Amino acid sequence: MTHELQLRSDYWYDDGSVIIIVEETAFRVHKSILSQHSDVFADLFTIPEPAARESESLEGCSIVHLQDDLHDFTQVIKAIYKPFYFDELPQNADLRKLLGFISGILKISTKYNLTRIRQKCIDILQGKFPTTLSGCEELVSSGYQYNATTVVSAIPLARETNVPEILPWAFYISTNIDTDTLLADPVLSWRDKALCLAGKSQLWERQKEDTHKFLFEFARPSDCRHMCSLRLPQMTWKHIEDLRKRPHPLHEYDDWDSLGLCHVCLQRVQDQHAKGREKVWNALPRIFHLGTWEEIRKEQNR
The missing domain is CATH 1.20.920 (Histone Acetyltransferase; Chain A)
Structure with a gap:
């Protein structure tokens, strides 16, 4: 059957070979490009559609429905189609802006195994969450300032996306939060609050x-x-x-x-x-x- 769309994203290419729908928004993109970035997408595009959707198409393109956050998925598509997208993040960006920029990209790139994009996100994170003592000293000497209440939001992100290398420094900085504020924090799990206090x-x-x-x-x-x-x-x-x-x-x-x-x-x-x-x-x-x-x-x- 054919499919009519209510909303098209900015990423709608007339020569696209697949239509991906996320939260009722459609992306007409290229199977070949997404497959180059992700073996998960490569497999997804080669798996036969379920019988109920076997004939679902639009303008000759098969349609794939994904259960993802629209903003996060859009950011990943930008990172795929814009080679210098990460340059839009200022080098001196504070941690709140940095996390806002990469969090969604890291989540989606982890889920679909977009290895290059995921590693870029990790490199950016590790620039602010050092994994060596020399890296720690270099960051401190640069005068970089942390807001501990912002740092705690990196902990569940690291847990969700399997980036445990940033956790030691994130927990270390989070110990600067007073006990009452830490316990009232809506982001941290109770387990991580206990780890922080201990x-x-x-x-x-x-x-x-x-x-x-x-x-x-x-x-x-x-x-x-x-x-x-x-x-x-x-x-x-x-x-x-x-x-x-x-x-x-x-x-x-x-x-x-x-x-x-x-x-x-x-x-x-x-x-x-x-x-x-x-x-x-x-x-x-x-x-x-x-x-x-x-x-x-x-x-x-x-």
């Missing part, structure tokens, strides 16, 4: 024991000849309480001169600080019960 407690312990221990409890090495332990300023209760509420063990301490340490003690403390930060970074996925970095990379790439 991880926050662990980050505090890591900061005290691994990365900034010298600020809490300084042990003078045996080869120190200058009584440095007597000169090192102890943290005030207020500073300790502020850190407990918003732990940041990956913060790179740089106010070394204020400590008044001799060369021997300063070198020892700086080495401990650097090793502690590396230790925390390596443990970051486990802190939030995500496995190890190696495990989540394998999961993402399978």
